[in-house]
Every structure is written in C-alpha cells, then in structure tokens.
Amino acid sequence: xxxxxxxxxxxxxxxxxxxxxxxxxxxxxxxxxxxxxxxxxxxxxxxxxxxxxxxxxxxxxxxxxxxxxxxxxxxxxxxxxxxxxxxxxxxxxxxxxxxxxxxxxxxxxxxxxxxxxxxxxxxxxxxxxxxxxxxxxxxxxxxxxxxxxxxxxxxxxxxxxxxxxxxxxxxxxxxxxxxxxxxxxxxxxxxxxxxxxxxxxxxxxxxxxxxxxxxxxxxxxxxxxxxxxxxxxxxxxxxxxxxxxxxxxxxxxxxxxxxxxxxxxxxxx
Amino acid sequence: xxxxxxxxxxxxxxxxxxxxxxxxxxxxxxxxxxxxxxxxxxxxxxxxxxxxxxxxxxxxxxxxxxxxxxxxxxxxxxxxxxxxxxxxxxxxxxxxxxxxxxxxxxxxxxxxxxxxxxxxxxxxxxxxxxxxxxxxxxxxxxxxxxxxxxxxxxxxxxxxxxxxxxxxxxxxxxxxxxxxxxxxxxxxxxxxxxxxxxxxxxxxxxxxxxxxxxxxxxxxxxxxxxxxxxxxxxxxxxxxxxxxxxxxxxxxxxxxxxxxxxxxxxxxxxxxxxxxxxxxxxxxxxx
Numbered sequence: 117x118x119x120x121x122x123x124x125x126x127x128x129x130x131x132x133x134x135x136x137x138x139x140x141x142x143x144x145x146x147x148x149x150x151x152x153x154x155x156x157x158x159x160x161x162x163x164x165x166x167x168x169x170x171x172x173x174x175x176x177x178x179x180x181x182x183x184x185x186x187x188x189x190x191x192x193x194x195x196x197x198x199x200x201x202x203x204x205x206x207x208x209x210x211x212x213x214x215x216x217x218x219x220x221x222x223x224x225x226x227x228x229x230x231x232x233x234x235x236x237x238x239x240x241x242x243x244x245x246x247x248x249x250x251x252x253x254x255x256x257x258x259x260x261x262x263x264x265x266x267x268x269x270x271x272x273x274x275x276x277x278x279x280x281x282x283x284x285x286x287x288x289x290x291x292x293x294x295x296x297x298x299x300x301x302x303x304x305x306x307x308x309x310x311x312x313x314x315x316x317x318x319x320x321x322x323x324x325x326x327x328x329x330x331x332x333x334x335x336x337x338x339x340x341x342x343x344x345x346x347x348x349x350x351x352x353x354x355x356x357x358x359x360x361x362x363x364x365x366x367x368x369x370x371x372x373x374x375x376x377x378x379x380x381x382x383x384x385x
Numbered sequence: 386x387x388x389x390x391x392x393x394x395x396x397x398x399x400x401x402x403x404x405x406x407x408x409x410x411x412x413x414x415x416x417x418x419x420x421x422x423x424x425x426x427x428x429x430x431x432x433x434x435x436x437x438x439x440x441x442x443x444x445x446x447x448x449x450x451x452x453x454x455x456x457x458x459x460x461x462x463x464x465x466x467x468x469x470x471x472x473x474x475x476x477x478x479x480x481x482x483x484x485x486x487x488x489x490x491x492x493x494x495x496x497x498x499x500x501x502x503x504x505x506x507x508x509x510x511x512x513x514x515x516x517x518x519x520x521x522x523x524x525x526x527x528x529x530x531x532x533x534x535x536x537x538x539x540x541x542x543x544x545x546x547x548x549x550x551x552x553x554x555x556x557x558x559x560x561x562x563x564x565x566x567x568x569x570x571x572x573x574x575x576x577x578x579x580x581x582x583x584x585x586x587x588x589x590x591x592x593x594x595x596x597x598x599x600x601x602x603x604x605x606x607x608x609x610x611x612x613x614x615x616x617x618x619x620x621x622x623x624x625x626x627x628x629x630x631x632x633x634x635x636x637x638x639x640x641x642x643x644x645x646x647x648x649x650x651x652x653x654x655x656x657x658x659x660x661x662x663x664x665x666x667x668x669x670x671x672x
Contacts (some may be wrong), residue, residue, distance in 0.1 A: 122580035140473040142547050143492050146507030147499060149517070153510060163510050163517050171472040202405040210403030213527055225410060230599065231656055235625045236645035239632050240417035243424060243642070263414050266406065317498070324500045326611050330629060341502045345611055348506050360503040367499045370492075381490045384497065384587040385559045 124384040147364050161352055172358035181356055185343035191254060192329075192339065196261035200318050203262070204269030204303045205311055209303075213278040227271070229264045234327035237264070242331035257330040260328040269314035272383040276310025312378035315368070321365030409576075425642035432639060434462035439643035449644070456624040457651060459538070460607040467553045467602050468595065470546060475557035475594075476587075479627035493558075497551045499557045505615045508544045509535065512616070544616045553598035560594025589666070596663035600656050618638055626646045 149163065154172060156165030176182065207226060211219040229237065241260050242252070250256060280303065288298040329339045338346065345358070347353045374380045441448050465627035478489035496504060511517045512534040522528040534540040568590065572582040610625040617623065628648065632641035 122578075124580060128579035135470060135473040136477045138625045140492055141491075143496050143550065144468075144506050146511070146547070149507045149510060153441060161510055162515065165444050201650075203409055207406035208401040210400050212544060212593045214400060219400070222407060225414075226406060228489070229414065231604040231652075233604075233625070233645075233649055235608055235610055236421065236649050237414070239628060239641060239645055240421035241413065242632075243638060244417040245596055247420070251488070251607050263410070264414065309552055312511055320498045324502070326502070327608060327625065330610070331632070340502055340612070344500075344502045345615065348502070348509060348615060351629070352509075356506060360500070360506055362473065363500050365505050368495065371495055377490075381487075384494050385555045 126146070130162075149363060151358060154226045154357040156354060156357065159354060161354055161357060172354045173361070175360070176358055180299045182337075182340075182343060182355065182359060185338050185340040188337050189323055189340040190262055192257045193256040193319050195254075196260040197315050197319040199258070200269045201315050202309060204266045204314065204318075205273050205307075208270050208273035208277060212274055214299035216283050221269075222378070223274075227267045229308040231298045232275055234264055234325075235330070238331040241328070245332075252332050257329060257339070260332045261322040261325055264325065264328055265318035268321060269318040271308040271313035272317070273307060275383060276307040280306050281286075309378040310383060311376070313380040313383040316380055317379065317384070318371075318373045320367070324349045395429070404451065408664060418445075421595060421642050422646055424644050425637055427639040430637050430639060431658045439640050440647070442640070443643055443647060451622060451646065452622050452627050453651065455538075456607055456648070459645065460547070460603045460625060460655075462542045463549065463606040464553075464599050466546035467550050468599060471550050471553040471598070472557060472595075475554045475561055478554070478563035479558050488556075493551045496548070500549060501609070501611050502615075504548050505544060505612050508540075508547075509615055512540050512544075536615060536620060538617070538621060539619045541613065541621065544612050545606045545609060546611060548609070549602045550568045550663075552601040556597040556601070557591065557594040560597075561589045564590045592666035593663055596659050600659050603659070604652065606658065607648075 120194055124348060147358070153165060155168050155170065156162070156168035157167035157171060173203060204226075211222055213263050238260060241256070245252070245256050283300055284302050286305070287304050293301070302329075324341055325339075326345065329342055333339055333342065343355055347356050371380070401442055423437055425433065426435050428434045428436040467495065474493075477492070478486060481489055482526045489659065501659070509516075513519070514531040514535070515534075517534070518534060519531040522532060523530075534543075568586050569582050569655070571581075577585065606624055607623075610629070613621070613623045619626075624644070628641050628645050631637050631644065635641075
C-alpha cells in the first residue's frame, strides 16, 4: 500500500470536518448568544453586552402579559398533548398491524399536517369555526394544535410498536390473559417509551406553534411565541432575551430528563 | 412480517381504534380544507356569487406570481444550503460511536425542541446593522460600512437553513448508518480515492435520506412565518405573510383562500416531485 501522504483522503476529511464543525457551531451559537445577552444591564440588545445584570430576569416577575401568554400556551400544549396521545396511540394500535391499503392511506392522511403549510390550515380552521359561530378560544386553539401535533405521537408510537416482540403477547394470551389485560400489562409498558417521547415532542411543538395560533387565538390573550414575536418585531425589548433565556434553559432541562426517561432523541430519527 | 405483527393486538376489530382519530381528522382537518377550497370559488368578499374570479385575479397580476415564485425559490435555496452544510455533519455523526454520537444527537435534537422564535431572535441580534457579524467585518477591515443582512433574502436563506438543519441531518444520519461500510471499503480497495468513493458510492446510496431530509426542510422553510417576518421584515413578502395579510388585515377571505389553495398545491407538487425522484433513485440502486 501507499504509505506516502494521501492528499485525496486528507482533503476529503478536512473539507468534511470543516463544514461539520461550522455546522455544530451554528447549531449551538444562537442559543448561546441569547443566554449571554439575557444578562445584559442595558435597555437595548447590544452584543456583547456593555454591562451585566439580572434585571431582565427580575423584570419577568412583573411582566403580567407575558405571564398570561405563558399560562395560555401551557394550557393549550397540555390539552393538545393529552388529546393527541389519546387519539394518536389508539390510531397507531389500529393501523400498526395492517399492511392493507386503507391503513397506509390513513397513515398518510394522519401524517400530512407535517408537510402541508400549517398557516393555510390555520386559516381554514378559523373560517370553519367562525362560520359555525364559534369565537376563537382556548378550545379552538387546542383543536387546531391537536391536528398538527398528532403526527409526532403517531410516528413514535408506530416505531415502538414495530419493535415489540409478538412472542410476549402470544405467551400472555396462551397463559390465559384476556385482551385488555394483555394490553395493559404487556403492550402498554413496552411502548410507553415511544408514547412518552411522542408526547414530549408534541408538547414542545404545540408550545412553539405560531402558524395555527395566529388564526385561532382570541384577541385578548396571545400565546407565548406570538407574544415574543410581537415584542421582537416591534420594540426589541430586553425582556425578550430573558424570557428566551428561561425557555432555552427549560428546554435543555426537559430534554435531559426526557432523554433519561424515554430516549427521545432515538425517536426523532 | 405481517404474521408477526398480526399477533400484536387484540384480534377482533382492532382497526376500529383508528376511528376516533379518523373522525377527528374528518371534522377538523379535511372539512376545513374542503371549506377553504369552496370559499376560494367565491368572486366577492361577501361570498354571494360563485366563480373563478379570485384565481383569475391572482394569476393575472404579476406581483402575486412573483411572491409565489420567490417563496418556492426561497425554499429551494434554503434546502440546498442546509443539505450542503448538514451532510458532512450527518456523515461524521453516523460514523461516531458511543458518547461522541450521543453528543452529535444532542446538538442536533436540542435546536428542534427550542422555540423557533427564540432561535430566530438570536439571528436578529447577530445579523443586524450593529450586529455581531457587521462589527466583526468592520473590525477586520473587510467592510467599510454595515452589510445589509437583516431584511435581505440572503439573511432569510441563511437563517432558514440553520433553523431547519436538524430536519435534514436526522434522516441523513439514519440512512448513512444503514449503508454497509463494505461498499466504501471495496471502492477504496479497488483504487478509488476518498472523493471518488464519496461521489460514486456513499452519495448515491444515501439518496433516500437526502430526499427525506429535503422534503421535511422544504416544507418547513416555505411556511416559516416567524423567520420570514423577523429576518425578512415587511419589505420581503412571502406567501405565509401574504395569506395572513389578506385574511386578517383585509378580511378578504375568498382571495386569501384562493392563494392558500394555490400555495398548498404548489408545495405539494414540489414534494411529489421529490418523492418521485426518491423512487427512481431507489430503483437505480436496488433495481
């Protein structure tokens, strides 16, 4: 073999490594910038901050509008997560074992909110609700969110169902356990990681949704991402940085906890 | 496989379990979308006369077509950039083992879970006139005055590519990990260098992952309202903001519905094209 310096291999490695390194940097960079910026002592968001303080974090304690937005977003995310888990897990159980055309068709329909422009969907739901005489409320928001986050639950649950060893269920049945008992004691515990991962992703997706909320939130209370979008777009208030800082830290903590509980990152691939 | 799976669930009537979600989707997904189509066929804002007037007025105004074209093109640019940047990362991540791979996965997954508003907000600070990039450029003497990045198309493309990157890297990683390393080894043993092996062996074999990533990133980029508005500002108009303005500010539902339908169909057509590409690439490799 050739023992001299392999320029071809070296250049390939170098180029790939350089791009990947830039990529990792750019993935982390924005969150780091915001975390640093949230400790600014200034009114304006200059980077790097000329002086440091915790004042924008303490300012969050008095920001009632922001807190209202947070509470609303949290409520919607909880309702959307619970309903998408109930509907999505049942549907996954229903279509997992079937290879028939209708099961594939249903699967395609259930997954389509992922690729269809969510904004057009939000507008369509708004028109339907208002023609039926319903005003935008917590419930219209939750219904819209459920549709767009169901695919996440469906995908992770289906993934864990296909990994389930049928021999387990067979032995449970042959030992005389009923269908429901088998489901509760065997199937459910074995797919629980998939369900938890899906629920977590669904929760975060709902919490962060803007395109559907734009149309379905009522005029008085905004959801948190739209409230933040508003202040970033209009006044670039420094509280946007501290609120974002809180969100980043919460996301990291939740992610680490959920990684332990359900191995969530494996389900995202 | 079918037989193994057949044992998974209660034997009788398990398909009924999909009914609640099917019903939910008919009521709150299919019905609204059908209604959207119906409303788009009203000629006037009060919805009294039916007709194709909205579509005619959309397609007869060059400005509308420019907005549609710019939006679809924006998605192509951002997807291409995110593929170019994301591929090497996926390549390293797929070969990494143990803790290193866990680190890569964490780096890629964390941004998806972090709020898009928060991630885009960081870029407002970075790209602004007095932002990090302009300060650096001017300090290094590479630019004499601030470069316009915020409120420019270039800025939107960069931020979209970065914000949606994880959607590209994750399916790519999965595909790259499934490729038998013997293929690349064989190519090397037969005398092909690293670049040649990559372009002739690894890249074609990873086509399904590339297409899957491109579909997800493209769909996310064209409808990324937050990034379009915060980075593009009001002067760069893309379809999502256009629909929002027509629907909410002008309350012109039939026109907003018509442009929503045109937008959805265009996006679906592009995705269908990508799916067809992936089928033919699969046929080439395995056929």
